[in-house]
Amino acid sequence: MGLFGGSSEKDEKLNVLTQNLEEIEKENRALKMQLKVYEEEYENIEIIKEKFEKITRENQDFMNKLKEAEDKYREVEERTHDVITEISEERDKYKSELNNERSKEIIEIRQKEELIEDVQRELERVKSINEELNRQMEETERGKVIVLDAFEKDIEISEGVIVKGGLKTKENVKIENDALVKGDIIAGKNVTLGDRTTVQGAVKCDGSLVMGEEAEIREEIFAGNAFISNGSVIPVSIKTTGDIKGGER
Structure with a gap:
């Protein structure tokens, strides 16, 4: 017997080997094709890997820059907040x-307005008093007044005037020579009587009473000080809180 036996058996075995070889070649071709596919896929994977690594690096750079920008923005925001706070505080201040x-200006303006109003009221009051005093003085000179009340103004009676009533003021009374007052004289300060002036009533003053020569007071005298000139006629009752002097003025 040979290696493969008989002729028919040999052919059969050759056929089997041939088929096996063809299968192996077929599988080999398939493996080569698959290997090629794998190689191509691997190449694509490497490309993708490189791109991924590049994207990763770029993304990391971007993240670093983004973080840096966020830090700068936060710093700017904090500084801006501080500046806004400072500006707000300065504005409030x-x-x-x-x-x-x-408020001070308003208070000063109101005080000035009130002062002006007070002055205006005082002027109106003084004006009213002055008008009344002038009217009474005019009537006094015509001998028609009964009582002259000058409030806070001085009273001055001209020479030879006859006052048919009394005189009253918180200030001074001055009467010229040869006048006649038929009532009382009441003054907050001083009373001065001219020569030959007669007061038929009493004289009351907190300041000084000065009587001219031959002046006459027929009723009581109440004064701080009394200066009586020569020839003056005085009542029995004289009351002073200060000095009484007689003789020449």
Whole structure:
């Protein structure tokens, strides 16, 4: 017997080997094709890997820059907040100072307005008193007045005038020579009687009473000080809180 036996058996075995070889070649071709596919896929994977690594690096750079930008933004934001706070505080301080200044100005203006109003009222009052005093003085000179009340104004009676009533003021009374007062004289300060002036009533003053020569007071005298000139006629009752002097003025 040979290696493969008989002829028919040999052919059969050759056929089997041939088929096996063809299968192996077929599988080999398939493996080569698959290997090629794997190689191509691997190449694509490497490309993708490189791109991924590049994207990763770029993304990391971007993240670093983003973090740096966020830090700068946060710093700017904090600084901006500080500046806004500082500006707000300065503004509030300025408003407060401005309001205080305005309040002071308003208070000063109101005080000035009130002062002006007070002065105007006082002027009106003085004007009214002055008009009344002038009217009474005119009537006094015509001998028609009964009582002359000058309030807070001085009273001055001209020479030779006859006053048919009394005189009253918180200030001074001055009567010229040869006048006649038929009532009392009441003064908050001083009373001065001219020569030959006669007061038929009493004289009351907190200051000084000065009587001219031959002046006459027929009723009581109440004064701080009394200066009586020569020839003057005085009542029995004289009351003073200060000095009484007689003789020449």
